Structure formats: structure tokens, C-alpha cells
Amino acid sequence: MTRYVTLSALAVLFLFPLVWSGYASLEEPSNYLEMARFGEGVGTYATNSVLVSVMTVAGTLAVSALGGYGFARFDFPGKNLLFLATLAILMVPYATILIPLYVLLGYLGLQNSLVGLALVFVMFQLPFALFMMRNAFEALPRELEEAALVDGCGTFRAFTRILLRAVRPALITVGLFAFLASWNDFFAPLILLNDGSSFTLPVAVVNMTQQTFGAIDYGMLQSGVMVMAIPCLILFIVLQRHYVRGFMSGALRG
Amino acid sequence: MTLTITRSGRRPAHTPPPARWRSRKVQGWLYAAPTAVIVGVLFLAPLVLVVWMSLNRWPLLGPATFNAPANYLKIADNPLFIDAVLFTLKYTAITTVLLSAVALGLALLVQDRRPGIGFFRTAFFLPGAVGFAAAGLLFYGMLNNDFGPIDPMLQALGITDEPVKWIGTPNMALFSTITLVIWRFAGFNMLILLTGLQAIPAEVYEAAKSDGANRWQIFTRITMPLLRPTMALMLILSVTGSLLAFDQFFVFTNGGPDNSTVSMVMVVYRDAFFRFDLGGAAALSVVLLAALIGLNALMMRRLR
Numbered sequence: 001m002t003r004y005v006t007l008s009a010l011a012v013l014f015l016f017p018l019v020w021s022g023y024a025s026l027e028e029p030s031n032y033l034e035m036a037r038f039g040e041g042v043g044t045y046a047t048n049s050v051l052v053s054v055m056t057v058a059g060t061l062a063v064s065a066l067g068g069y070g071f072a073r074f075d076f077p078g079k080n081l082l083f084l085a086t087l088a089i090l091m092v093p094y095a096t097i098l099i100p101l102y103v104l105l106g107y108l109g110l111q112n113s114l115v116g117l118a119l120v121f122v123m124f125q126l127p128f129a130l131f132m133m134r135n136a137f138e139a140l141p142r143e144l145e146e147a148a149l150v151d152g153c154g155t156f157r158a159f160t161r162i163l164l165r166a167v168r169p170a171l172i173t174v175g176l177f178a179f180l181a182s183w184n185d186f187f188a189p190l191i192l193l194n195d196g197s198s199f200t201l202p203v204a205v206v207n208m209t210q211q212t213f214g215a216i217d218y219g220m221l222q223s224g225v226m227v228m229a230i231p232c233l234i235l236f237i238v239l240q241r242h243y244v245r246g247f248m249s250g251a252l253r254g
Numbered sequence: 255m256t257l258t259i260t261r262s263g264r265r266p267a268h269t270p271p272p273a274r275w276r277s278r279k280v281q282g283w284l285y286a287a288p289t290a291v292i293v294g295v296l297f298l299a300p301l302v303l304v305v306w307m308s309l310n311r312w313p314l315l316g317p318a319t320f321n322a323p324a325n326y327l328k329i330a331d332n333p334l335f336i337d338a339v340l341f342t343l344k345y346t347a348i349t350t351v352l353l354s355a356v357a358l359g360l361a362l363l364v365q366d367r368r369p370g371i372g373f374f375r376t377a378f379f380l381p382g383a384v385g386f387a388a389a390g391l392l393f394y395g396m397l398n399n400d401f402g403p404i405d406p407m408l409q410a411l412g413i414t415d416e417p418v419k420w421i422g423t424p425n426m427a428l429f430s431t432i433t434l435v436i437w438r439f440a441g442f443n444m445l446i447l448l449t450g451l452q453a454i455p456a457e458v459y460e461a462a463k464s465d466g467a468n469r470w471q472i473f474t475r476i477t478m479p480l481l482r483p484t485m486a487l488m489l490i491l492s493v494t495g496s497l498l499a500f501d502q503f504f505v506f507t508n509g510g511p512d513n514s515t516v517s518m519v520m521v522v523y524r525d526a527f528f529r530f531d532l533g534g535a536a537a538l539s540v541v542l543l544a545a546l547i548g549l550n551a552l553m554m555r556r557l558r
Contacts, residue, residue, distance in 0.1 A: 074282025184385025
């Protein structure tokens with residue numbers, strides 16, 4: 001019984017900030033209207049965030065599913081080296097790689113571009129995603145693939161028609177991690193985007209506090225927090241099972 | 255495609271590998287090609303570039319000129335960076351200790367399957383789903399003296415008489431930031447520890463109980479030693495994450511008051527985009543990378 005009392009008290013502490021923020025944002029219904037008109041309009045920033053997240057999720061899924069299959073089922077020269085190089089991404093501080101990326105994306109004509117930002121997010125997701133997908137493909141029985149090959153499918157048709165369906169749980173996990181990371185990230189868009197109309201939500205809303213110093217509309221700020229937080233909270237609650245599984249199998253040993 | 259098997263069971267020395275086998279090699283490369291392109295262009299190339307940049311005077315705009323090792327030599331003259339190193343180390347030490355303690359407490363409380371335990375696990379983790387920038391802004395509002403609910407609540411309970419300067423003094427700013435970080439990351443670390451706790455076989459506990467061990471003995475003699483690898487992983491993640499802290503200070507304290515909460519990565523950012531000195535920022539990042547790799551190697555050796 002005391003355990004439940006302790007747990008409940010702690011749950012109140014952990015949930016209180018979220019509940020308060022939701023409440024504060026709704027106290028004045030005009031908060032959301034003002035938020036909608038702020039800067040280029042919250043719609044622009046939300047659209048940018050959605051675009052970047054969709055591109056990141058799609059890119060991460062495509063690259064890691066293809067790569068995971070390649071690593072699980074084929075032998076090719078340089079395989080181990082490429083895998084190690086991918087995992088090494090985890091070892092390198094964010095700032096170390098973002099400063100040269102700012103310059104490099106300029107060379108590629110992708111500075112201040114949502115596509116460039118999404119590609120950078122795909123790179124940051126790859127160690128975890130590739131590791132997850134390789135394990136998922138390795139866990140499939142070989143017969144599944146061989147049956148398809150005997151039926152005259154090429155490996156690519158076997159991959160798209162049969163194997164992808166079989167690794168769906170892993171794909172959901174990878175997609176969820178990619179979404180949360182790209183939707184929430186602050187540092188990469190702060191560095192890589194420099195034009196107000198291409199800002200994603202976190203950069204735009206933080207800007208709001210630092211530009212209008214002294215005269216911050218706190219209610220509007222909390223409505224910004226809610227616009228950012230609610231999609232993540234819903235997705236997390238709905239897909240929690242997949243998150244925890246990805247965590248247990250990939251995030252830890254990766 | 256034919257498969258020739260010689261009498262001896264061995265392939266003649268000069269026969270090329272079967273076509274199918276060779277094509278699988280090519281296919282493997284094709285599947286891995288997108289990964290190779292992303293890793294090569296967006297990770298390995300920038301890694302080389304950052305080293306090259308650190309050897310040049312590299313303004314934000316305009317041409318670069320080779321000036322090695324000036325960018326490295328001037329690190330010692332950068333008082334903001336030296337202060338930032340000391341501050342970041344202090345922050346890392348306090349955060350890691352407190353965060354581990356809270357996460358361990360939470361993990362122990364929710365480790366057994368009981369009715370309703372899923373709700374509590376979710377409740378503790380939920381802040382982790384909120385972005386760090388959003389969490390920083392949330393606390394910024396929540397701890398504001400005029401707008402936030404915390405000051406009135408503390409005063410109503412008689413704990414404080416007047417509004418607290420939550421981010422107004424260096425110590426309070428550090429304290430408030432650590433509170434924010436624990437709120438946001440405790441559930442994440444709890445989840446890590448939970449995987450370790452659940453990997454301990456129930457028989458070990460039963461054996462200890464039948465030997466007459468009390469709860470404290472079970473915790474210190476069984477749980478803690480068997481949890482060591484998981485704790486090590488959590489410590490490495492927490493130390494690395496804290497040393498690279500940026501969002502929490504940029505969003506929540508904005509480095510203040512009086513630059514007292516400027517972290518190392520914030521100095522890198524300021525050098526690059528406020529002082530327009532990409533070469534200097536690159537040199538700082540290379541130093542940061544080297545230090546981090548060294549530290550990680552050291553921790554892995556000591557903890558495993």
C-alpha cells in the first residue's frame with residue numbers, strides 16, 4: 001500500500017508540468033490564435049516540422065530496411081567496415097559534426113533546406129535503425145526468402161513482397177524513433193536553417209522567447225509547447241509497446 | 255547456371271566463383287549502397303572537413319586561409335571556454351549522481367508486475383516523449399515568478415515567503431536546470447535499468463531468500479552487483495549526454511545569469527555563429543571529440 005502512495009505522489013510530480021502547461025495554454029483561448037499569427041504563422045512552422053519529420057521517417061525506413069536486409073543476408077567486401085563506420089556515428093558529439101555539415105550542405109546547395117536537414121536526421125538515426133533492421137531480418141527464417149526465390153522472385157521482389165511485411169514491428173519502432181528525434185530536435189535546425197520561413201517548430205517557438213525579451217506572452221508560449229508536445233505524447237502512448245521493444249533490443253546493445 | 259562438382263569434392267583452382275555467388279556480392283552492395291552514401295557524405299566527409307577547418311582561419315563568410323595551429327593555441331586564451339569546461343564538469347557530476355539515484359529508485363518501485371504498474375511506468379516516462387526544447391520552454395513558464403504556479407503553491411504551503419529566483423542566481427539556475435533534466439530523463443534511465451533488473455533470474459532472489467537474506471542484503475549483494483553492466487551503460491550515456499549539454503542551457507537559462515551556465519557546446523555554437531569563427535569552433539569540436547572518445551574508452555575499461 002505504501003508503495004502505491006509513493007508511486008502516486010511521484011506520478012503527480014511527473015505529470016504536473018504537462019497538465020499545467022495544457023491548462024495554462026487553454027486559460028486564454030486566444031493564446032492559440034495569437035500563436036497561429038506569430039511570425040510567419042505557426043502553420044508555416046508546423047508544416048516545416050511535418051515535412052522534415054515525414055522525410056526523415058521515410059528516408060530512415062528506406063535506407064535502413066535496404067541496408068538491414070543487405071547486412072543480414074549478403075556477404076560483400078567492406079561489410080564490417082561500413083557497419084562499424086555507421087555505429088561510429090554514435091561516438092561523435094553532435095556539435096562536432098554539425099559545424100562542418102553546415103559548410104558541407106552549403107557546397108551541396110542544401111543549406112537552409114528542409115531536405116538537407118532531413119538527410120542529416122537520417123544520418124543520425126542510421127546507427128540505431130540499421131542495427132534494428134539487421135537484427136529483424138536476421139531473425140526471419142531463411143525458408144521465407146528461399147520459398148520466394150524458388151517461385152522465381154528476384155531477391156528484391158522477395159524483399160518488397162514478403163520480407164518487409166514480416167519485419168513490420170521493427171519498421172514501426174524505427175519510424176517512431178525517427179519521428180520523435182526529428183520532430184523534437186532543436187540543435188540541428190538551429191544551425192542548419194537560417195531563414196525564418198524555413199524554421200521548424202522548436203526553433204521558431206524558442207525564437208519567440210528570445211526575440212521579444214521582456215514582453216513574453218507566457219500563455220502563448222505554453223500553447224506553443226502543447227503544439228509541439230501533443231503529437232509526441234499521443235504517438236508515444238499509442239505505440240508505447242513498440243518503443244519499449246526497440247529500446248530493449250536495439251537502443252541498448254547498439 | 256550450373257554447379258560443377260569435381261570428383262575430389264574440391265573446385266579446380268582456376269574456376270571463377272559461380273556467377274550466382276558473385277551476383278549476391280553485387281546485390282549485397284546495392285542494398286547497402288544508400289547506407290554507404292549517407293555515412294560517407296554526411297558523416298565521414300564532415301569528420302574530415304572539421305579537422306581541415308580547424309587548421310584554417312575559416313570565417314562564416316569569405317575565403318579560408320591555412321593558419322594551423324592558431325585555432326588550437328587560442329583555446330587556452332578563451333576564458334569563456336575554460337569557465338564552460340569547469341561548469342560543464344560540475345553540471346555533469348551533479349546531474350549524473352542525482353539522475354542515476356532517481357532512476358534507480360523509480361526502477362525499483364516499478365520493477366514487479368502488479369496491477370496498475372503500467373500506468374506508473376508510462377507516467378514516469380511520458381516527459382521523455384516531449385522534446386527537450388519544448389520541455390525547457392515549459393519549465394521557463396512554470397517557474398516564472400508572475401505567470402508560473404510554483405511560487406504561489408510554495409507560498410501557500412508556507413515553504414517560501416517570497417518568489418524564488420529560479421534562474422536568477424548561478425546556483426539556482428543550475429539547480430532548476432538539473433530539475434528539468436531529471437524530469438525529462440529519469441523515465442528514460444528508469445527504462446534502461448528496468449531491462450537490467452528484469453534480466454536477473456527470479457531463482458537467484460529465491461535462493462537468497464531461502465538462505466535467510468533480508469531485503470537490504472538482497473539489494474546490496476545481489477541486485478546491485480548483477481545490475482552493474484546496466485548501471486555502467488546508464489552512466490556512460492548520462493555522462494556523455496551531460497558533457498554535450500546544449501538545449502537545456504540555451505533554451506531555459508540562455509547561459510545566464512552572467513554567463514554562469516554556459517556549457518562547452520554553447521561556446522562552440524557562439525564561436526561559430528556569433529563570432530563568425532568557424533575555424534575556432536571546429537578546433538573546439540575536435541578537442542571535444544578527442545576528449546569524449548578518450549573518456550568513453552576509460553569508462554568502458556573501468557566499468558566493465
